Amino acid sequence: MSLPELDDFDRHLLTRMQADAHCKAETLAAEIGLSASAVQRRLKRLRERGVIQAEVAVLDPAVMGRGLTLIAGLTIGRDNYAALPRLRAWLAAEPAVQQAWYVTGEADLVALVLAPDMPAYDALCARLMAEVPQLSRITTQVVIEPLKRSLALPIA
Amino acid sequence: MSLPELDDFDRHLLTRMQADAHCKAETLAAEIGLSASAVQRRLKRLRERGVIQAEVAVLDPAVMGRGLTLIAGLTIGRDNYAALPRLRAWLAAEPAVQQAWYVTGEADLVALVLAPDMPAYDALCARLMAEVPQLSRITTQVVIEPLKRSLALPIA
Protein backbone atom coordinates (compact mmCIF):
# COMPACT_ATOMS: atom_id res chain seq x y z
CA MET A 1 0.00 0.00 0.00
CA SER A 2 1.41 3.34 -0.98
CA LEU A 3 1.23 6.06 1.61
CA PRO A 4 -1.03 8.74 0.22
CA GLU A 5 0.16 12.29 0.62
CA LEU A 6 -2.20 14.49 2.56
CA ASP A 7 -2.30 18.24 2.36
CA ASP A 8 -3.66 20.66 4.92
CA PHE A 9 -7.18 20.46 3.50
CA ASP A 10 -7.17 16.68 3.88
CA ARG A 11 -5.89 16.95 7.41
CA HIS A 12 -8.59 19.42 8.33
CA LEU A 13 -11.20 17.18 6.78
CA LEU A 14 -9.94 14.11 8.61
CA THR A 15 -9.79 15.93 11.92
CA ARG A 16 -13.36 17.07 11.45
CA MET A 17 -14.60 13.70 10.20
CA GLN A 18 -13.11 11.91 13.19
CA ALA A 19 -15.34 14.02 15.41
CA ASP A 20 -18.45 14.05 13.23
CA ALA A 21 -18.88 12.12 10.02
CA HIS A 22 -22.55 12.99 9.78
CA CYS A 23 -22.16 16.68 8.99
CA LYS A 24 -22.75 18.07 5.55
CA ALA A 25 -20.05 18.75 3.00
CA GLU A 26 -21.15 22.34 2.81
CA THR A 27 -20.46 22.82 6.51
CA LEU A 28 -17.00 21.31 6.18
CA ALA A 29 -16.37 23.40 3.10
CA ALA A 30 -17.17 26.63 4.92
CA GLU A 31 -14.95 25.67 7.83
CA ILE A 32 -11.85 24.86 5.84
CA GLY A 33 -12.37 27.36 3.03
CA LEU A 34 -13.16 25.14 0.09
CA SER A 35 -16.15 24.48 -2.15
CA ALA A 36 -18.56 21.71 -1.26
CA SER A 37 -17.67 19.83 -4.42
CA ALA A 38 -13.98 19.83 -3.59
CA VAL A 39 -14.78 18.51 -0.13
CA GLN A 40 -16.83 15.63 -1.50
CA ARG A 41 -14.22 14.75 -4.06
CA ARG A 42 -11.55 14.67 -1.36
CA LEU A 43 -13.72 12.58 0.95
CA LYS A 44 -14.36 10.11 -1.83
CA ARG A 45 -10.64 9.82 -2.52
CA LEU A 46 -9.81 9.40 1.15
CA ARG A 47 -12.36 6.61 1.39
CA GLU A 48 -11.14 4.87 -1.75
CA ARG A 49 -7.50 5.10 -0.65
CA GLY A 50 -8.41 3.55 2.68
CA VAL A 51 -7.35 6.56 4.72
CA ILE A 52 -10.93 6.63 5.93
CA GLN A 53 -11.48 2.95 6.70
CA ALA A 54 -15.06 3.28 7.85
CA GLU A 55 -17.68 5.59 9.20
CA VAL A 56 -19.39 4.12 12.22
CA ALA A 57 -22.09 5.00 14.72
CA VAL A 58 -21.01 5.32 18.34
CA LEU A 59 -23.71 4.20 20.76
CA ASP A 60 -24.33 4.95 24.42
CA PRO A 61 -23.16 1.91 26.44
CA ALA A 62 -25.61 2.71 29.23
CA VAL A 63 -28.58 2.61 26.91
CA MET A 64 -27.38 -0.66 25.44
CA GLY A 65 -27.08 -2.22 28.88
CA ARG A 66 -23.29 -2.40 28.87
CA GLY A 67 -22.50 -0.06 31.72
CA LEU A 68 -19.51 -2.04 32.98
CA THR A 69 -16.09 -1.91 31.35
CA LEU A 70 -13.22 -4.20 32.25
CA ILE A 71 -9.64 -4.49 31.12
CA ALA A 72 -8.50 -8.09 31.16
CA GLY A 73 -4.90 -9.21 30.94
CA LEU A 74 -4.71 -12.76 29.60
CA THR A 75 -1.71 -14.96 30.22
CA ILE A 76 -0.91 -18.24 28.58
CA GLY A 77 1.53 -20.56 30.23
CA ARG A 78 4.91 -20.92 28.58
CA ASP A 79 4.11 -24.53 27.72
CA ASN A 80 0.82 -23.75 26.05
CA TYR A 81 1.88 -21.10 23.62
CA ALA A 82 0.45 -23.14 20.76
CA ALA A 83 -3.00 -22.30 22.09
CA LEU A 84 -2.51 -18.63 21.23
CA PRO A 85 -4.34 -18.80 17.87
CA ARG A 86 -7.25 -20.47 19.58
CA LEU A 87 -7.43 -17.74 22.21
CA ARG A 88 -7.21 -15.04 19.56
CA ALA A 89 -10.06 -16.62 17.65
CA TRP A 90 -12.14 -16.81 20.80
CA LEU A 91 -11.64 -13.11 21.51
CA ALA A 92 -12.36 -12.18 17.92
CA ALA A 93 -15.64 -14.06 17.98
CA GLU A 94 -16.86 -12.78 21.34
CA PRO A 95 -19.04 -9.66 20.97
CA ALA A 96 -18.47 -8.58 24.57
CA VAL A 97 -14.80 -8.13 23.69
CA GLN A 98 -14.76 -4.74 22.05
CA GLN A 99 -11.04 -4.41 21.62
CA ALA A 100 -8.08 -6.74 22.00
CA TRP A 101 -4.34 -6.43 21.63
CA TYR A 102 -1.56 -8.97 21.38
CA VAL A 103 1.08 -7.45 23.61
CA THR A 104 4.47 -7.93 25.14
CA GLY A 105 4.62 -7.12 28.82
CA GLU A 106 2.86 -8.41 31.89
CA ALA A 107 0.23 -10.31 29.90
CA ASP A 108 0.16 -11.98 26.50
CA LEU A 109 -3.10 -10.40 25.43
CA VAL A 110 -5.14 -7.51 26.71
CA ALA A 111 -8.88 -7.36 26.10
CA LEU A 112 -11.37 -4.57 26.65
CA VAL A 113 -14.61 -6.16 27.75
CA LEU A 114 -18.07 -4.61 28.00
CA ALA A 115 -20.47 -6.35 30.33
CA PRO A 116 -23.88 -5.57 31.81
CA ASP A 117 -22.60 -6.27 35.33
CA MET A 118 -20.06 -8.28 37.29
CA PRO A 119 -21.95 -11.57 37.27
CA ALA A 120 -22.06 -11.38 33.49
CA TYR A 121 -18.32 -10.76 33.39
CA ASP A 122 -17.75 -13.64 35.76
CA ALA A 123 -19.76 -15.87 33.48
CA LEU A 124 -17.74 -14.71 30.49
CA CYS A 125 -14.46 -15.51 32.24
CA ALA A 126 -15.74 -18.90 33.29
CA ARG A 127 -16.72 -19.64 29.71
CA LEU A 128 -13.35 -18.48 28.44
CA MET A 129 -11.43 -20.56 30.96
CA ALA A 130 -13.53 -23.60 30.10
CA GLU A 131 -13.24 -23.25 26.36
CA VAL A 132 -9.56 -22.33 26.31
CA PRO A 133 -8.09 -24.43 29.14
CA GLN A 134 -4.53 -23.48 28.18
CA LEU A 135 -5.24 -19.99 29.45
CA SER A 136 -3.43 -19.83 32.74
CA ARG A 137 -4.50 -16.49 34.14
CA ILE A 138 -6.90 -13.58 33.80
CA THR A 139 -6.01 -10.39 35.66
CA THR A 140 -8.84 -7.92 35.60
CA GLN A 141 -8.87 -4.18 36.10
CA VAL A 142 -12.37 -2.86 36.69
CA VAL A 143 -13.08 0.49 35.09
CA ILE A 144 -14.44 2.96 37.60
CA GLU A 145 -14.90 5.67 35.00
CA PRO A 146 -14.03 5.85 31.32
CA LEU A 147 -12.18 9.13 30.71
CA LYS A 148 -11.72 8.99 26.98
CA ARG A 149 -13.37 6.76 24.43
CA SER A 150 -12.56 7.19 20.80
CA LEU A 151 -10.75 5.77 17.81
CA ALA A 152 -9.50 9.15 16.71
CA LEU A 153 -5.89 9.52 15.69
CA PRO A 154 -3.84 12.64 16.23
CA ILE A 155 -3.41 14.46 12.94
CA ALA A 156 0.09 15.79 12.50
CA MET B 1 -32.22 10.12 31.32
CA SER B 2 -34.97 7.70 30.55
CA LEU B 3 -33.92 4.49 28.92
CA PRO B 4 -35.48 4.43 25.48
CA GLU B 5 -37.14 1.23 24.48
CA LEU B 6 -35.75 -0.34 21.35
CA ASP B 7 -37.59 -2.76 19.15
CA ASP B 8 -36.11 -5.27 16.72
CA PHE B 9 -36.00 -2.74 13.90
CA ASP B 10 -33.98 -0.34 16.04
CA ARG B 11 -31.61 -3.10 17.06
CA HIS B 12 -31.06 -4.11 13.47
CA LEU B 13 -30.45 -0.50 12.52
CA LEU B 14 -27.98 0.02 15.35
CA THR B 15 -26.11 -3.17 14.53
CA ARG B 16 -25.80 -2.07 10.94
CA MET B 17 -24.91 1.51 11.79
CA GLN B 18 -22.13 0.40 14.11
CA ALA B 19 -20.50 -1.30 11.14
CA ASP B 20 -21.27 1.31 8.50
CA ALA B 21 -22.92 4.64 9.13
CA HIS B 22 -22.27 5.86 5.61
CA CYS B 23 -24.74 3.63 3.82
CA LYS B 24 -28.02 4.92 2.47
CA ALA B 25 -31.33 4.63 4.24
CA GLU B 26 -32.77 2.76 1.29
CA THR B 27 -30.14 0.05 1.66
CA LEU B 28 -30.86 -0.33 5.36
CA ALA B 29 -34.57 -0.35 4.63
CA ALA B 30 -34.24 -3.23 2.19
CA GLU B 31 -32.13 -5.21 4.65
CA ILE B 32 -34.45 -4.94 7.62
CA GLY B 33 -37.75 -4.88 5.76
CA LEU B 34 -38.93 -1.33 6.29
CA SER B 35 -39.49 1.70 4.10
CA ALA B 36 -36.74 4.27 3.68
CA SER B 37 -38.89 6.88 5.39
CA ALA B 38 -39.33 4.77 8.47
CA VAL B 39 -35.59 4.11 8.63
CA GLN B 40 -34.75 7.81 8.49
CA ARG B 41 -37.33 8.65 11.08
CA ARG B 42 -35.95 6.00 13.41
CA LEU B 43 -32.36 7.10 12.86
CA LYS B 44 -33.30 10.69 13.64
CA ARG B 45 -35.00 9.61 16.83
CA LEU B 46 -32.06 7.43 17.88
CA ARG B 47 -29.73 10.38 17.37
CA GLU B 48 -31.97 12.80 19.26
CA ARG B 49 -32.40 10.39 22.15
CA GLY B 50 -28.65 9.97 22.40
CA VAL B 51 -28.68 6.27 21.64
CA ILE B 52 -26.49 7.15 18.67
CA GLN B 53 -24.01 9.51 20.31
CA ALA B 54 -22.00 10.26 17.20
CA GLU B 55 -21.03 9.08 13.77
CA VAL B 56 -17.30 9.18 13.29
CA ALA B 57 -14.71 8.37 10.65
CA VAL B 58 -12.22 5.62 11.47
CA LEU B 59 -8.80 6.26 9.96
CA ASP B 60 -5.91 3.96 9.14
CA PRO B 61 -3.26 4.41 11.86
CA ALA B 62 -0.48 3.38 9.50
CA VAL B 63 -1.36 6.07 7.00
CA MET B 64 -1.50 8.66 9.75
CA GLY B 65 1.94 7.70 11.00
CA ARG B 66 0.74 6.14 14.24
CA GLY B 67 1.81 2.56 13.72
CA LEU B 68 2.73 1.92 17.34
CA THR B 69 0.16 1.22 20.04
CA LEU B 70 0.96 1.05 23.73
CA ILE B 71 -1.04 0.30 26.83
CA ALA B 72 0.20 2.29 29.78
CA GLY B 73 -0.70 1.60 33.39
CA LEU B 74 -0.30 4.75 35.45
CA THR B 75 0.17 4.62 39.20
CA ILE B 76 -0.02 7.50 41.61
CA GLY B 77 1.57 7.14 45.01
CA ARG B 78 -0.79 6.80 47.95
CA ASP B 79 0.40 10.18 49.23
CA ASN B 80 -0.23 12.01 45.99
CA TYR B 81 -3.78 11.02 45.31
CA ALA B 82 -4.77 14.68 45.17
CA ALA B 83 -2.89 14.87 41.87
CA LEU B 84 -5.39 12.56 40.21
CA PRO B 85 -7.50 15.36 38.65
CA ARG B 86 -4.34 16.89 37.25
CA LEU B 87 -3.32 13.59 35.69
CA ARG B 88 -6.78 13.06 34.26
CA ALA B 89 -6.71 16.50 32.70
CA TRP B 90 -3.31 15.79 31.19
CA LEU B 91 -4.52 12.59 29.59
CA ALA B 92 -7.69 14.25 28.34
CA ALA B 93 -5.70 16.99 26.66
CA GLU B 94 -3.04 14.77 25.08
CA PRO B 95 -4.00 13.75 21.52
CA ALA B 96 -1.68 10.73 21.54
CA VAL B 97 -3.85 9.27 24.30
CA GLN B 98 -6.72 7.78 22.36
CA GLN B 99 -8.50 6.15 25.25
CA ALA B 100 -8.15 6.25 29.02
CA TRP B 101 -9.86 4.59 31.94
CA TYR B 102 -9.87 5.27 35.64
CA VAL B 103 -9.59 1.78 37.07
CA THR B 104 -9.26 -0.25 40.21
CA GLY B 105 -6.62 -2.93 40.03
CA GLU B 106 -2.88 -2.94 39.40
CA ALA B 107 -2.81 0.67 38.21
CA ASP B 108 -4.86 3.77 38.95
CA LEU B 109 -5.35 4.70 35.32
CA VAL B 110 -4.89 2.86 32.06
CA ALA B 111 -4.19 4.76 28.87
CA LEU B 112 -4.13 3.60 25.27
CA VAL B 113 -1.43 5.55 23.50
CA LEU B 114 -0.74 5.85 19.78
CA ALA B 115 2.78 6.84 18.85
CA PRO B 116 4.80 7.00 15.65
CA ASP B 117 7.61 4.97 17.22
CA MET B 118 9.29 4.15 20.53
CA PRO B 119 11.37 7.33 20.80
CA ALA B 120 8.18 9.36 20.46
CA TYR B 121 6.56 7.30 23.21
CA ASP B 122 9.61 7.74 25.39
CA ALA B 123 9.40 11.48 24.88
CA LEU B 124 5.70 11.42 25.77
CA CYS B 125 6.40 9.54 29.01
CA ALA B 126 9.22 11.93 29.86
CA ARG B 127 6.90 14.88 29.33
CA LEU B 128 4.19 13.26 31.43
CA MET B 129 6.56 12.48 34.28
CA ALA B 130 7.91 16.02 34.19
CA GLU B 131 4.53 17.73 34.07
CA VAL B 132 2.85 15.48 36.62
CA PRO B 133 5.63 14.72 39.10
CA GLN B 134 3.22 13.02 41.51
CA LEU B 135 2.95 10.16 39.02
CA SER B 136 5.02 7.42 40.57
CA ARG B 137 5.07 4.75 37.89
CA ILE B 138 4.29 3.97 34.27
CA THR B 139 4.12 0.31 33.31
CA THR B 140 3.92 -0.16 29.57
CA GLN B 141 2.68 -3.02 27.49
CA VAL B 142 3.77 -2.74 23.87
CA VAL B 143 1.18 -3.88 21.36
CA ILE B 144 2.63 -6.40 18.93
CA GLU B 145 -0.58 -6.66 16.95
CA PRO B 146 -4.01 -5.12 17.43
CA LEU B 147 -6.59 -7.90 17.12
CA LYS B 148 -9.79 -5.95 17.43
CA ARG B 149 -10.36 -2.23 17.22
CA SER B 150 -13.85 -0.85 17.50
CA LEU B 151 -16.31 1.01 19.68
CA ALA B 152 -19.16 -1.30 18.79
CA LEU B 153 -21.39 -2.60 21.53
CA PRO B 154 -23.04 -6.00 21.50
CA ILE B 155 -26.72 -5.62 20.70
CA ALA B 156 -28.86 -7.89 22.82
Place this chain on the structure above:
DNA sequence: GCTGAAAGTGTGTTAAC
Protein backbone atom coordinates in the same frame (compact mmCIF):
# COMPACT_ATOMS: atom_id res chain seq x y z
C1' DG C 1 -48.63 5.50 18.30
C1' DC C 2 -46.20 3.96 13.76
C1' DT C 3 -46.02 2.85 8.77
C1' DG C 4 -45.82 3.66 3.60
C1' DA C 5 -46.26 6.72 -0.42
C1' DA C 6 -45.90 11.05 -2.69
C1' DA C 7 -44.58 15.71 -2.88
C1' DG C 8 -41.07 19.07 -1.79
C1' DT C 9 -36.51 20.37 -0.19
C1' DG C 10 -31.84 19.95 0.14
C1' DT C 11 -27.71 17.41 -0.63
C1' DG C 12 -24.26 14.65 -3.24
C1' DT C 13 -22.62 13.94 -8.03
C1' DT C 14 -20.98 15.06 -12.43
C1' DA C 15 -19.48 17.92 -16.28
C1' DA C 16 -17.61 22.02 -18.15
C1' DC C 17 -14.46 25.55 -17.26
Place this chain on the structure above:
DNA sequence: GTTAACACACTTTCAGC
Protein backbone atom coordinates in the same frame (compact mmCIF):
# COMPACT_ATOMS: atom_id res chain seq x y z
C1' DG D 1 -10.55 23.99 -7.48
C1' DT D 2 -14.93 26.38 -8.78
C1' DT D 3 -19.35 26.85 -10.72
C1' DA D 4 -23.70 25.21 -12.38
C1' DA D 5 -26.91 21.54 -14.00
C1' DC D 6 -28.38 17.19 -12.77
C1' DA D 7 -29.68 13.13 -10.16
C1' DC D 8 -30.51 11.30 -5.94
C1' DA D 9 -31.24 11.08 -0.96
C1' DC D 10 -33.48 13.02 2.90
C1' DT D 11 -37.51 15.46 4.90
C1' DT D 12 -42.12 16.40 5.40
C1' DT D 13 -46.84 15.72 4.79
C1' DC D 14 -50.79 13.05 4.64
C1' DA D 15 -53.73 9.11 4.51
C1' DG D 16 -54.30 4.68 6.48
C1' DC D 17 -53.35 0.84 9.69
